Amino acid sequence: MVTTTLNPRRWWALGALVASMLTLGFDTTILNVALPTMAADLGASTGEQQWMADSYVIVFAALMLPAGLLGDRFGRRRMLIAGLGVFLAGSLLGALAGDVNWVIVARALMGVGAALITPLALSVLPTMFDTDEQPRATAIVSAASALGLPLGPIIGGWLLNHFWWGSVFLVNVPMAAIGIAACVFLLPETRDPASPKVDTLSTALTATGLGALVYAIIEAPTRGWGDPLVLGMLAAAVVLIAALVVRERRVERPMLDMTLLAHRGFLFNTIAATLVMFVLSGLLFVLPPYLQAVLGNDALGTGVRLLPMMGGILLASRTAPQAAVRFGGRATVSAGLVILAFAAILGSRTSIDSGYGYTALWLSVTGLGFGFALMPAMGNALAALPRDRAGSGSGLLMTMRQVGGAIGIALLGSLLAGTFRDRLDVTGLPAGAADTAGESVVAAHLVAEKTGSADLLASADSAYVHGMGVVLLVCGIAALVSALVAAAFLPKPAARERAAGSPEPDMVAATEDA
Template sequence: MDTVTVTPNPRRWWALGALVASMLTLGFDMTILNVALPTMAAELGATTGQQQWMADAYVVVFAALMLPAGLLGDRFGRRRILIVGLGIFLVGSLAGALAGNVEWVVAARAFMGVGGALVTPLALSVLPSLFGSEERTKAVGVISAASALGLPLGPIIGGWLLDHFWWGSVFLVNVPMAAIGIAACVFLLPETSDPASPKVDALSTALTATGLGALIYAIIEAPGRGWGDPLVLAMSGAAAVLITGLVLRERRVARPMLDMELLSHRGFLFSTLAATLVMFVLSGLMFVLPPYLQAVLGHDALGTGLRLLPMMGGLMVSARAAQPVVARFGPRAVVSAGLVVLAFSALLGSRTTVDSGYGFTALWLCVTGLGFGLAVVPAMDGALAALPRDRAGSGSGLLMTMRQVGAAIGIALLGSLLAGVFRDRLDVTGLPAPAADTAGDSVVAAHLIAERTGSAHLAASADSAYVHGMGVILLVCGVAALVTALLAAAFLPKATPAPATESTGPDMGVPAEDARQ
């Protein structure tokens, strides 16, 4: 561990405020787009697959670049790379706000992912230069809380913006926040580095990015093209080869960027699996729920954001309560119970019908949030606590990367399954071929075609097909959560070892301790 003597300075709290603003922006950017997707689908003519790319472009790049981004900060200066990351995020947000078509939105989101990957690991790594050991835990906890708070704020802020401005405002809101962060970093943060850190492995970074990208492409394109399509098969094969090449390379190098040997620790492996599964389900649900609330139930964007609060509320409450429960019953029992609650809520939600109304939805969303919080907090803490002290940093990096991979695959796989079920169930009898093909793109597109043709039958069929598809998604989530609960109950350690890292309390998006403290 680096030990840094810090002279108390009132400016450190202003600097922390800037970092909090940066993490808050990144936090709600993970969910703000979900509320905007139905509106963007209508105005840009985006298919379900294109909506998946708008959501996934950010997450795939974020996951692929997070580890090398942390190493770049170590070697070339954390403040410098943090400023660069915020600048890239700002430019990407501006480009997204001004984009005129789906392709430019996807490109802007990918560019923002580069910025997000640079900011996230470095926001924590600059804290030792600002705070002494007595204050550092509190500072890390504040940043962790800001990242978590962004999740429920995203849908509400996005909904309000969409009700008052055009869809590009969900990107434009990032610009002033990022600009404040840049200014604060320039004037308030000292420069720190660690020249002894491992070098950035360009080949491993390229293998990660291309392997993930090929896998996500195959999953998203499969419903439209078919799993037997030559392009889908080629991309699936390429993904398998690239990811295998990454694993083999990382096992050979002396100082790996992605330390695969960490997965040999049973507690770390199964805790990481649980946390990854939770992100898989959460990201998938956040993708499929807004169209249901907007297109099927008829709520506006702000109403949709507010109606997602039961899930976020349940998540925040259970995350805060998880630590004392773990102290009483142990992480294995709490993680397993959280996953069982998550499975129950998903199976309950799969019983949703077109006529269920929001009351039933709010019920299972609240239970879903409770399950999320009970599972993810002790799973993340248990993953890091299972590692030797000198591996906590690389372990937190691998844990965060796996969680982001889970999120990307959740959006791709669950979104693609939904798209396939929706298209198969939609009744387009009597529609001209072009209109029928467009209606099958998404529930939003089907409602637009129904309005143009005056077909109440098509609108009703679209609602029924989408709710059925959402039920299938929830059923898959429930089974996955139940299987993971059984694995956690069988293989997680009974008790958490003495923590090797400073505890930061509940955290939805930031590791308990950064690799480079």
């Protein structure tokens, strides 16, 4: 096989991969800042905003594993180019979309592209770099993904202040185009014909099962939990996910290897990582409308005000690996979850008069807890597996993280929507205006401006802050329960836990070369 190990163009190719991963990184957070603006311009309810966020995550989670297998069988470069092309097309569609439904379709299409890009961007590195260069190359690519997280809100805020909301999609186009060109001209083609075939049925069961579950959760606040459609979707989700588990346990070479869950260390660390993403995704969904609609910041100001959480994450990335080595993964993960619980409970005490200083405080603590909980959990989960199972274990772990994020947005967003609607005082408003105001805090502000109702404006802010407090309290309780589970069931520290100090691919590597 022709090798490009000594070809100086490999560093240019790495630069293109960095651009691709940077785009995916800030696309993870850029939409959170854009949602209030999009809600106002498109008339999107809270449920529709949830779908704009979740359509991307659901497709990403469902297709990540089969995407890796497609690359193995049909060529990693070819599928990486296809992924970048699909991501570019989805971004163009999102920028040109004229209503909520097309934005949701565009986000789902972008999720297809992201599912192809994420595993394949790292899998091509061994073909370009020798053994000594690979760790640095992997760290650089992973750093790009991590750096995109804090950049997303800032870039999105700046774009929204100067252009229309479609610019948060359009910014992806040149980055994806650069990635495609570099893949065509600089990357070698590699494949593994011996890899398992893509299981179409398992992929379909994953996507439809997760989609049905999220649909039921999002629609429940509006329709009611006893609504036949909601109950039918919940039942369908249970059946589809159960069928997936049964199928994966019976096939000879499963796509989702459930036997990995028999490893206690892998199982409970994966649960911890999933619950951390559940809390964080829900928090990032409910916070921007508070900063933008209630506190009155513009989009760029909202993005900048999310940075204290990123500061906490960066601090944790410096100290969590050492803590895991010294005290063990169980103690570090449990402590991180306790810190996360404390931050969420602190945030739940936010009042209408608290101001941003108080928010910055608990956001910083949130980032610290997130870093201390997630990074050792990821490292320990993979360290608990035999070396030859690390690949499949990593795929399952990343899939579960995405599932946790999708359910977090759906469940906590629905809790917020129901609480806000119940708390909002629409006395004296016509029925149509009252229904519109109940859709979201942004919609309530628009109705208040049109009707000149200062009482509605005050009620909307108060109702949203109350709903956010309820969500954060639930997050705090979930994190505290997770901490107790981690302390009780994670394996005791062992010598091999030094591996837990290794950086988590898409977070910690950002600081390794900082």
